[in-house]
Amino acid sequence: MKLHLFSSGSILAWKHLLVRGAPEGIRITVPVPFYLIEHNGEFVLFDTGQQVPDKEFPADAPFIPQVSPEDRAVVQLKKYGIEPGMIKYIVLSHHHSDHSQGLPDFPGVPCIVRKEELKYPYMRALKEQESDREWIHPEELFDLFGDDVADCIPTPGHTLGHQSLRLVTDDCRIVLLTADAAYTDAALEQFPPEKEKDLPYWRTIGMFRKFRNDGAQIITGHDPDSWKELQKQYN
Template sequence: MTVSSLALSATVAHAQSEKPGVERLYILNCGEGVAGDISRWSPGVNEGKSMDFVDNCYLIKHAQGWFLWDTGIADAVADMPNGLAPADPRATTWRRPKTLAAQLEQLGVKPSDLKAMAVSHTHPDHIGNVEMFPNTMLYVQKAEYEWPGTNNAPRFKPEHPVTKLEGDKDIFGDGSIVILFTPGHTPGHQSLVVKLPKTGEVVLSGDAVHFKSNWENRGVPSNNVSKEQTLASMQRIADTLTRDKAQLWINHDKAQRDTLKMSPEFYD
């Protein structure tokens, strides 16, 4: 065997011995609901039309530890027989058919096992269970963290460990889990790029887009903080999909969710 062949063999062997970055991705049921009037998310279209919504969380097993994206509707809603009704009837009435705690337990994952977590933004259907993980590092945009809540209340407990981002973030430094800054829905909204060894690249939308037709028609919800930023963020996601031949998983889109494998099944 030549020296070059030996070198090539060594390189291949080294690559095979290295653990992949992301090993598995689980989609967790973090809420199911009915949106009263989806023209709220697509102004001028679908007036008065209701739609079933879902709310996903994503648990990712990385070689360096567990990572959770979004925490969904608060588990306490599971005990509400009629669900959690919104103040605005056009918005979403949420139910919690499975708790986040029970789904983690089914996988043998304790809250203390999480190495890191992030939320797409700070609306209640995405941060409902953040404090189930009081010691887990939370990645959130500085603009989101400092965005005043109701009555200027803080959006997170001040003692919760946090890394305040100002833009994109490669969580584990290997390009396999990357936060994309996609503002517009809220001041510090972010989406997530996950590179799976077999499935390929997936972009988790957060609420950069709410359902398929909303994406296709570039509909900007009336309650978004910036239409201009929203459209720019949608374009950024579209460019990522094209460049990386990635899939877009739209967080609240039930029709799409129903085609995907739910935990305890997983994507690798």
């Protein structure tokens, strides 16, 4: 199993929305990752990135996407030698646009979304638009290659049907791609105020901490600081 990291442009965000205790009024630029998992000549895409916005965002918007046509996942993957038809599955961590907007660029690729995510109108509308596609809605763990080197695992909290990927590298390391179940590395330590009473969120964070304590590498969803190092490690 090999992991390849990409970012479909970036998002300009208020720092205090991502990191507890950060002062208000500070902007940070965060990556919008999508991941290619390669194993025995097969490819799986985890999340599909964002599209070029079709509207202007106000300067004080909480999140402002910054995407050029070349930043789209499908364009970056083609440059990398991967055509949409070569992809076995697309796994969406959850329905939010920075993770799911690129899906229509990959027609015919089966898409894995947890059943609970269909409780959101946006997810149901996307499935309706993409009704020719095969949809898979696991309720528990889903083994992507049949040999447990890449499993979708339920990580509810950020959304009801959020899922993450648990990977085993060729050198036998465990790597967790959390997506937005943990926005940044600091989220593994900090309590976002709006999540204080959110038990599924904390169970998920607790699971990530346990993996980390057991030696796994935890790759969080939008961490600007660790991103550069991760790209050096995996690309």
